[in-house]
Every structure is written in structure tokens, then in C-alpha cells.
Amino acid sequence: MAAKDAHHPDLDDVALTTVLAALADPLRLGLVRLLSDGAERQWGELDAPVAKSTLSHHLKVLRSSGITRTRDEGTRCYVHLRAEELEKRFPGLLRNLLDAEGHGATTVGLKQPRPSA
Amino acid sequence: MAAKDAHHPDLDDVALTTVLAALADPLRLGLVRLLSDGAERQWGELDAPVAKSTLSHHLKVLRSSGITRTRDEGTRCYVHLRAEELEKRFPGLLRNLLDAEGHGATTVGLKQPRPSA
DNA sequence: TTCGATGTTCGACGAACTTCGAATAATGTG
DNA sequence: CACATTATTCGAAGTTCGTCGAACATCGAA
Numbered sequence: 001m002a003a004k005d006a007h008h009p010d011l012d013d014v015a016l017t018t019v020l021a022a023l024a025d026p027l028r029l030g031l032v033r034l035l036s037d038g039a040e041r042q043w044g045e046l047d048a049p050v051a052k053s054t055l056s057h058h059l060k061v062l063r064s065s066g067i068t069r070t071r072d073e074g075t076r077c078y079v080h081l082r083a084e085e086l087e088k089r090f091p092g093l094l095r096n097l098l099d100a101e102g103h104g105a106t107t108v109g110l111k112q113p114r115p116s117a
Numbered sequence: 118m119a120a121k122d123a124h125h126p127d128l129d130d131v132a133l134t135t136v137l138a139a140l141a142d143p144l145r146l147g148l149v150r151l152l153s154d155g156a157e158r159q160w161g162e163l164d165a166p167v168a169k170s171t172l173s174h175h176l177k178v179l180r181s182s183g184i185t186r187t188r189d190e191g192t193r194c195y196v197h198l199r200a201e202e203l204e205k206r207f208p209g210l211l212r213n214l215l216d217a218e219g220h221g222a223t224t225v226g227l228k229q230p231r232p233s234a
Numbered sequence: 235t236t237c238g239a240t241g242t243t244c245g246a247c248g249a250a251c252t253t254c255g256a257a258t259a260a261t262g263t264g
Numbered sequence: 265c266a267c268a269t270t271a272t273t274c275g276a277a278g279t280t281c282g283t284c285g286a287a288c289a290t291c292g293a294a
Binding site: 142144167168170171174175191192193 | 281282283284285286290291292
């Protein structure tokens, strides 16, 4: 299963410092950048240069910081940005962070669904 | 003396994650909030609930992250926000962070110049 | 020069974070 | 039912961070 006790905090209960701390990590910022198109992604799609358990950990941090939302479906787990809620809580912040150049974020891509044509 | 090898980085060399990490600390965010009026403050003026050495450490972090600028004058040391430069590097970001409600920042005040009337 | 004020630097400590591999749990398939 | 897939959790190791007190360095004044 995935994220059984996934508690998604009410954004009103999340302090700015919590969000900043979550986004200060290069990998997590990279994940947010990837998710910034609003699409919902599956764990397996994410191509990050870390072990699965590490990825799981970082996604948990993002979740408990109120930045992402997790949805289970069978054995799969989907993530997406809580963009609208973040916009209400911290107006303009997300846009600001995503537009920044020279972000030190780790590049997180998408795995190729099928290697051949 | 104060901040002998105080190297202030060019903001173009500062990554977003560096700034976020610096501002993710409650005390440092509190310092930035205090300095956000643009005024130049002296070390001694700052009333923060930490030891001197700790305060010095945090101010050093802010300095090396490009957020503040330090100026020596005799034995005194003055700090101020690099607001304009930050605005150029990360447009709107500072304003966004300062406007946020429910920031988890430590309150940093100013010491009374003279205790009695 | 001696003293006082102001910051910085130096260990040192515990807490928190990052990372991994292995073990675990849940679902879907043969 | 047995097995593969998917994601979480656990335990451990190593690193970084925040904090402090004490020692040090510098400038200004007496």
C-alpha cells in the first residue's frame, strides 16, 4: 500500500518556515518543479537519482509540509501539487520560486514508459 | 573586530535553495523581518533570545547567503538587508516572504537604548 | 599601555537530517 | 495460492545544523 496514514495538514497550520525548509532541499525542490505543471504523477514515473526509500522519504516530507497531496489507487500512489491551496496560503510564493533562475534544484525527470519505439 | 573576512557573495552566484535554507530558520527569518524596514542595525541593538556566539553565527549565514550586508565601523558592526539586490535576483520573493502570515519566525526586537527614562 | 566594549572563532554537544539496504505490507496477476 | 509489483517502514551510518561557553582579536578611551 501507499501512505496509509498519509495525513495532509491544513495549510493554515503550516508555518512559512516549514515550507521553506521543505523546499530548501535540492531534490524536493526538483520534485516540486516537476510537479509544477499540475499533472498527477505516479511514484514509478519519477526519475530521481536516489534510492526508492529515499524518494519515499522526501515525498513524505513534502506531504507533511502541505506542499503535495497523495492519492492511493491499488498499489500505485499518485502525487500532485497543492498549488491552489498554496496560492491561497502564501500568495505568489510558489510562482516566485518556480520562476527563479539559478535554483539549485536537482533535476528530476520522468522515466521512459517504453524504451523502444 | 567584526567580520574580517566577510565575503559578500554576488547574488548571481547564490542558488535559490541557499536562500531558502537560510530563511528556513526561525531566528534568521526573524532577523530578516526586523531588518525589512531597510534600516541599518548594529549587533548590540538586536535583541534575540540566543547567545552572542549563536547570533554571530546566524548573521554569518545570512551574510554568506547574500541576504544581508555587513559594514564595520571601529568595533561596531552594522547589518542591513540587501533588499534591492534580492529583488533583482528573485523578484517579489522577499516581499512574499515578509507578507506571509503564520510565519514561524522568532521575534527579534530592539534593545532599549537606555533602561530608565 | 592597560582596560573595556564589541564581535569572531573554537571546540563540543545533542538533535535533526539524508541516505541506504533490507524487511514489511498490500494489491493485482497467473 | 504463489508470485511479482509498488510503496512504506525500520535500523543504521554518516553528515549537517543549532547552540553554548570560553578564549581570542580588534578598536577606542583613559
